[in-house]
Amino acid sequence: MRVSPRIRAGSPVSGEVGAIRGELRGAGGAGGAANADPGTHGRNAGAAGTLVSLVTIDLNAPTSTREPDTRALDDAAVARIRADFPILAREVNGHPLVYLDSGATSQKPQSVIDVERAYYDTVNAAVHRGAHTLAGEATELFENARATVARFVGAADDEIVWTSNATEGLNLLAYSMSNASLGRGGEDAARFRLGPGDEIVVTELEHHANLVPWQELAFRTGATLRVIGLDDEGRIRLDEGPDAAANVIGARTRLVAFTHVSNVLGAVNPVERLVDLAHAVGALVVLDACQSAPHLPLDLHALDVDFAVFSGHKMLAPTGIGVLYGRSELLNALPPFLTGGSMITTVGLTESEFLPAPMRFEAGTQRVSQAIALATACDYLDAIGMHRIEAWEAALGQRLYEGLAGIPGVRILGPAPDARTERVGLASFVVDGIHSHDVGQFLDDRGIAVRVGHHCAQPVHRRYGITATTRASAYLYTTTAEVDAAIEAVADSRSFFRVA
Numbered sequence: 001m002r003v004s005p006r007i008r009a010g011s012p013v014s015g016e017v018g019a020i021r022g023e024l025r026g027a028g029g030a031g032g033a034a035n036a037d038p039g040t041h042g043r044n045a046g047a048a049g050t051l052v053s054l055v056t057i058d059l060n061a062p063t064s065t066r067e068p069d070t071r072a073l074d075d076a077a078v079a080r081i082r083a084d085f086p087i088l089a090r091e092v093n094g095h096p097l098v099y100l101d102s103g104a105t106s107q108k109p110q111s112v113i114d115v116e117r118a119y120y121d122t123v124n125a126a127v128h129r130g131a132h133t134l135a136g137e138a139t140e141l142f143e144n145a146r147a148t149v150a151r152f153v154g155a156a157d158d159e160i161v162w163t164s165n166a167t168e169g170l171n172l173l174a175y176s177m178s179n180a181s182l183g184r185g186g187e188d189a190a191r192f193r194l195g196p197g198d199e200i201v202v203t204e205l206e207h208h209a210n211l212v213p214w215q216e217l218a219f220r221t222g223a224t225l226r227v228i229g230l231d232d233e234g235r236i237r238l239d240e241g242p243d244a245a246a247n248v249i250g251a252r253t254r255l256v257a258f259t260h261v262s263n264v265l266g267a268v269n270p271v272e273r274l275v276d277l278a279h280a281v282g283a284l285v286v287l288d289a290c291q292s293a294p295h296l297p298l299d300l301h302a303l304d305v306d307f308a309v310f311s312g313h314k315m316l317a318p319t320g321i322g323v324l325y326g327r328s329e330l331l332n333a334l335p336p337f338l339t340g341g342s343m344i345t346t347v348g349l350t351e352s353e354f355l356p357a358p359m360r361f362e363a364g365t366q367r368v369s370q371a372i373a374l375a376t377a378c379d380y381l382d383a384i385g386m387h388r389i390e391a392w393e394a395a396l397g398q399r400l401y402e403g404l405a406g407i408p409g410v411r412i413l414g415p416a417p418d419a420r421t422e423r424v425g426l427a428s429f430v431v432d433g434i435h436s437h438d439v440g441q442f443l444d445d446r447g448i449a450v451r452v453g454h455h456c457a458q459p460v461h462r463r464y465g466i467t468a469t470t471r472a473s474a475y476l477y478t479t480t481a482e483v484d485a486a487i488e489a490v491a492d493s494r495s496f497f498r499v500a
């Protein structure tokens, strides 16, 4: 049954997305989004499409991230984007907010804020359960959100498992593999079984979320954890040295887990090579896409990874929603982690049967408004164009890197942006003689928000002989003036703390 709740989010179409929508309509779209018939606009055109469209996006818009978009973003376009983010208008400590902490969590556009409220105002119900109208509408919105997010990352709908965040997705996978190692899932799950002699491989630059769950899995199963090292510039060692990927990944390797983009070093890692090395020995690949899904066009099928995780809150969506991606065939062979309601077919008093993926991993009452809001965020990003966002952030990243590198006594972690290295708009740095907390506070006095500390990645800091850095991280709403203000403030911090 197709349902079409008429949810009025009441948000004006504004900024860059509004401009794009106007262009797209002019180019070929008939009819406004608010009048769209939810039954006539293709795969993502159900109730969620209606809800999303009322907020910002024209259903007729071709929003695929896979089409290269050649219109470069500039400060004028970014100014229009910024109009969609209410928080960016506020002041902090008497200065306009300069938000350079998007690597920790992103700010939210009005459309995302509105869509959650619209859902609670007009639909709210538990999904996959009730026979009543609201339950049917909520279920369709929820499943359409899954389809939207799947398309955004180049996956099939049933390969997207909702989680609370990336951390939960990685723990889900690690605990499901423990269950397989105890024999759950039978022969179908044999490929997930680990024991003494088996090896799990990670890299030295992982966020704790992609390290600690694997340490724990190794403890529970008796498997060994091995680590691919980094060179002095901050690149993953691929061939040279005993801790190079080509030497660490071998016949005993069962799983290789690594991050697409380091949240400390800012460089895009060589996914293709690592996937090739892992698959050549029959190992599974887990990609931490937390810092790539928000910033680059992502095509998980093309990357050929087996599992991936990312968090909604880093890509314009609210907290409380994330994704575990798994190849359909693998998810359907993997025993569940959380068990209980909503993930079963038949429950007896002593044993139960489980639904196929993705629902076998979605026990209990689900996070519906958050999932819908994540789909709205994906539509927002798509409407601007992930290629344009990637290019803008690369330019900001280069400006940030060069500006900081030009300040005496400032050392940036990670490789310099060059032909070999693609960097996102993020730089972690040390100012000689000043603790990162002091740098952070000095910047905050000027309204500039950055992150300080180890950024949940102690080993990579240790690798470079430090305990903490200051990290500035940009996003699609960051201007060149903001990057310049941060560079100037870092330079000024040196005279303020008398280390200049």
Ligand SMILES: Cc1ncc(COP(=O)(O)O)c(C=O)c1O
Residues within 6 Å of the ligand: 103, 104, 165, 166, 167, 168, 207, 209, 210, 259, 261, 262, 263, 288, 290, 291, 311, 456
């Ligand atoms: C690279 C990377 N992986 C994993 C995570 C964990 O994300 P979350 O805390 O949303 O689960 C983060 C968050 O900072 C991250 O940057």
